[in-house]
Each structure stands twice: as structure tokens, then as C-alpha cells.
Amino acid sequence: MTICLTLSPVAPDAATIARAATCLRDGGLVAFPTETVYGLGAHACDAVAVRRIFEAKGRPASDPLIVHVADVAQLGAVASHCPPEVARLAERFWPGPLTLVLPKGPSIPDDVTAGGPTVAVRIPAHLVAQALLRAAGVPVAAPSANLFSRPSPTCAGHVLHDLDGRIDMVLDGGDASVGVESTVLDLTTTPPCVLRPGAVTLEMLREVLPAVVPRLATASDAPLPSPGLLDRHYSPRAPLSLYQGLAPTRRAAMLRDAVRLSTGGMRLAILAPAAELAAFDAAGATRVVPLGPEQGLAVMAAALYAALRAADSPEIDAILAAGLEETGGLADAIRDRLRRAAAGRVLTCDS
Numbered sequence: 001m002t003i004c005l006t007l008s009p010v011a012p013d014a015a016t017i018a019r020a021a022t023c024l025r026d027g028g029l030v031a032f033p034t035e036t037v038y039g040l041g042a043h044a045c046d047a048v049a050v051r052r053i054f055e056a057k058g059r060p061a062s063d064p065l066i067v068h069v070a071d072v073a074q075l076g077a078v079a080s081h082c083p084p085e086v087a088r089l090a091e092r093f094w095p096g097p098l099t100l101v102l103p104k105g106p107s108i109p110d111d112v113t114a115g116g117p118t119v120a121v122r123i124p125a126h127l128v129a130q131a132l133l134r135a136a137g138v139p140v141a142a143p144s145a146n147l148f149s150r151p152s153p154t155c156a157g158h159v160l161h162d163l164d165g166r167i168d169m170v171l172d173g174g175d176a177s178v179g180v181e182s183t184v185l186d187l188t189t190t191p192p193c194v195l196r197p198g199a200v201t202l203e204m205l206r207e208v209l210p211a212v213v214p215r216l217a218t219a220s221d222a223p224l225p226s227p228g229l230l231d232r233h234y235s236p237r238a239p240l241s242l243y244q245g246l247a248p249t250r251r252a253a254m255l256r257d258a259v260r261l262s263t264g265g266m267r268l269a270i271l272a273p274a275a276e277l278a279a280f281d282a283a284g285a286t287r288v289v290p291l292g293p294e295q296g297l298a299v300m301a302a303a304l305y306a307a308l309r310a311a312d313s314p315e316i317d318a319i320l321a322a323g324l325e326e327t328g329g330l331a332d333a334i335r336d337r338l339r340r341a342a343a344g345r346v347l348t349c350d351s
């Protein structure tokens with residue numbers, strides 16, 4: 001049975017936090033809110049507990065986990081060595097949505113790092129996560145608290161949908177504010193490389209470390225620098241096709257396909273800016289879900305995974321999604337997640 005405990009995201013109840021921390025220290029699995037997405041935590045130095053994470057999520061053991069700590073003082077328990085850039089990055093971006101890949105310390109079991117010599121570390125800003133990490137007093141390994149290859153959870157309801165009965169506890173601290181997972185920056189390579197774009201953007205990182213490069217688009221046969229960067233990640237059950245291009249052309253292509261597919265009997269869900277949804281309703285779509293940049297990219301990022309989950313259900317045969325025109329900044333993170341949700345089905349709609 002999974003216990004769900006609700007607590008204030010700004011003033012979490014100390015007794016509830018203490019209960020969750022005890023559960024973690026005793027080898028239990030506790031899902032908790034962070035500012036990015038909900039994490040599924042286990043004591044990072046307890047290999048048995050860590051293996052339970054992989055079991056609960058159905059995640060392959062080859063995909064390493066991020067270790068969460070409360071503050072920079074705890075880094076020594078996780079990494080064997082911190083290059084000088086860490087202090088500068090920490091001062092600017094921690095606590096917050098940035099994960100650093102560092103050389104692994106001896107107390108972190110191989111199960112956490114998939115046998116690799118490096119470890120990913122993050123100090124989350126969410127006050128529930130902070131309180132839990134402090135009360136636990138141990139590093140906490142935590143991937144996103146979803147079933148493997150499903151969209152990450154941005155609220156406790158998403159966690160329970162995927163993992164009810166498979167984990168010990170969920171701390172419900174409301175909606176995650178950022179909505180996409182942390183930026184992953186590898187500091188063990190020269191130059192340092194962004195393995196996963198997030199809310200700490202390339203532009204922001206370069207203000208501190210000008211040499212940072214984005215991950216190169218890998219040829220399909222090249223070894224993946226991070227196993228979790230597999231293209232088929234975050235994908236909904238119904239196949240999702242992503243339409244890229246300037247709005248008028250992209251909209252026309254989506255409408256044309258929506259009419260053709262729904263006439264052929266397919267039950268479609270549409271993800272598109274709110275102003276376009278009436279046209280897709282008229283085109284025969286079964287479900288329309290607003291998802292667009294009109295209220296700003298931060299609002300779009302926060303809504304992204306809930307929108308993917310809302311579009312996806314057994315009654316839906318296919319999802320058609322409008323891509324972003326914008327590039328750079330947070331747009332890179334949103335484009336990255338949409339592209340992965342599409343698992344290769346990306347249509348470039350040029351006039």
C-alpha cells in the first residue's frame with residue numbers, strides 16, 4: 001500500500017517530514033515534490049533500496065540515477081572530487097534545477113550510476129525536498145517518479161497513477177513549478193557538455209562557464225553519452241506526431257491530417273495553442289488539449305507533462321502535437337521533451 005501525505009509546499013509539517021525521512025533511512029521508497037518534477041527517492045548508499053527504484057519504475061539498470069543532497073557540504077559524500085567550477089555554478093544555480101555530473105565517490109553503490117565512474121548530483125530548491133533531505137541526513141537517489149518511458153509527474157496524482165501500490169509513500173506538495181526535469185551538465189568532459197536541456201539554460205550556464213557546449217546531435221549509431229537520453233523517452237502510450245514549422249503552415253498540415261485520420265475512424269487527441277483548438281474540434285478530433293507558448297515558455301513548460309498525460313488515454317489512437325517555433329533558452333528544453341515524446345515522428349512543415 002502506498003501512503004499519500006499532503007503537506008504545505010512552503011511550510012512543510014515537521015512530523016510528516018520526519019516520518020518520510022525515517023522511511024527513506026529504513027530503505028523505503030518515498031516520492032516527493034521538487035521544483036522540476038516529482039522524484040522517487042531511496043537512500044543512495046543502500047544498494048538494496050536503490051534496486052527497488054528500478055523495480056518499481058520498470059527502469060533498466062543501465063540508466064543511472066541523480067543523487068539529491070541538501071547542501072554543498074554533503075557533496076563530499078557523493079563525489080570523489082569537485083572541480084573548481086562547481087563552487088561557481090553552485091553559488092549561481094543551487095539550490096535549483098541544475099544537475100552536475102562529477103567523478104563518483106566510493107560510498108555511492110554502482111547500482112546508482114549504472115556501473116559508471118561518474119555520478120549526477122543535484123540540490124533541489126523545493127522546500128519539501130530540502131526539508132526531507134535535511135531530515136534524512138543521507139544522499140537520496142531519485143529519478144522522476146513515473147513508470148519508465150512515461151511522461152514525468154508534475155503532481156502527486158501523476159505519481160499515484162503510475163506507481164500506486166509499488167512504492168511506500170508519496171508526499172503531496174502540490175504542482176511542480178518548473179515542469180521539466182533539471183538541466184544535466186557533465187563536468188567530467190572537456191569542454192563541459194549539457195546532456196539534457198532544462199530551466200537553467202545554455203545561455204545562463206555560459207555566463208558562468210563560457211566553454212559549455214550543448215550535446216551534439218548524436219548519429220543513431222553513436223554511443224549515447226547518457227543512457228536516459230534515449231530518443232524513446234517520455235513517450236505517451238498513443239503514438240505522438242510532432243508538427244514543426246511556421247505556425248500557418250504547421251497548422252494547415254495538422255488540420256489536413258486531423259481531417260484525414262478522423263475521417264478514417266481514428267480517435268485523435270490534439271495538443272495545440274488554445275486559439276487553434278476550435279478548428280481541430282470541427283475537424284473531428286476526439287480530444288483537444290491546450291499547449292502553446294502564448295502565456296510564455298515558463299507556463300508552457302509547467303503545463304507540458306500534464307498536457308501529455310491529458311492527451312493520452314486508452315480511447316485515443318494517436319496524438320498530433322504542435323511544435324514550438326522558438327529556439328534558445330527554455331524553448332530548447334520544451335523542444336527536446338516534445339521531440340522525445342514523438343520518438344522520431346517529427347514532421348517538418350515548410351511551405
Ligand code: TXA
Pocket residue numbers: 034036037038039040063064065066099101113116118119120122124142143144145180181182183184195196225226227228229
Ligand atoms: O529534475 C530532475 O532531474 C528530476 C528530479 C526528481 O530531480 N530527476 C530526473 O531523474 O529527471 P531521471 O532519472 O528521470 O533523469 C536523470 C537523467 C537521465 O537522463 C540519466 O541518464 C542522467 O540523468 N544521468 C544520471 N546519472 C548520470 C551520469 N552519471 N552521467 C550522465 N548522465 C546521467
Ligand code: MG
Pocket residue numbers: 143144152
Ligand atoms: Mg525520468
